[in-house]
Amino acid sequence: MSLDPAALVQRYLDTVVSGSAEDVAALYAEDATLEDPVGGGEVHIGRQAIAGFYAMTANAEVSTELLQLRTGGHEAAFAFAITVTMGDTKIRVEPIEVMNFNSAGEITSMKAYWGPSDMKQL
């Protein structure tokens, strides 16, 4: 099977918008790792921990927009915007993410690079 990281990234961004935390976690390999933000001191290991991470925005309205994508082999690096609306609060963050995929197309690692200066209140 030839892997299409571009399609896998778009599926991820779409699932973040329309899927449950479990739906997003299901895109990850069972033993995947997630670090968001990089340098934040916490790495989520395994699909269950990853579902817990995405559950944080379960009650929010989320939209995503792919801004720049670079792929190579089983990897992708991309800049995107995510807008999260919770009640009266609406924030937009523009991370650069790096993803690795296994040959089944599952995400084996995700790292999101961003800091306070990449987040703005709308």
Added chain:
Amino acid sequence: MSLDPAALVQRYLDTVVSGSAEDVAALYAEDATLEDPVGGGEVHIGRQAIAGFYAMTANAEVSTELLQLRTGGHEAAFAFAITVTMGDTKIRVEPIEVMNFNSAGEITSMKAYWGPSDMKQL
């Protein structure tokens, strides 16, 4: 020592423009790795191999421009443009790069994500 990945990235982009291949390689740790492009099938290991990689553009006129930078911990992800002029040929590539640094500020790994569609002839 507190590390400033933003300053290290800018020093790297400046050295790529004005330094020799050895100058750029000296920004890397002795046992660093370099993969450019990711998925290209070749990983350069060690400062000497890395100097060989940068020697490819030793006779070219090079300019660089930082487009987007995200940092976290000892890591940085950034989009930039590099323009390489060799004789009558002038090309511009816009990769996304990911760098890891050690506590001395040396680059321990560099990965450049880009493909043919991110390169244009000027």
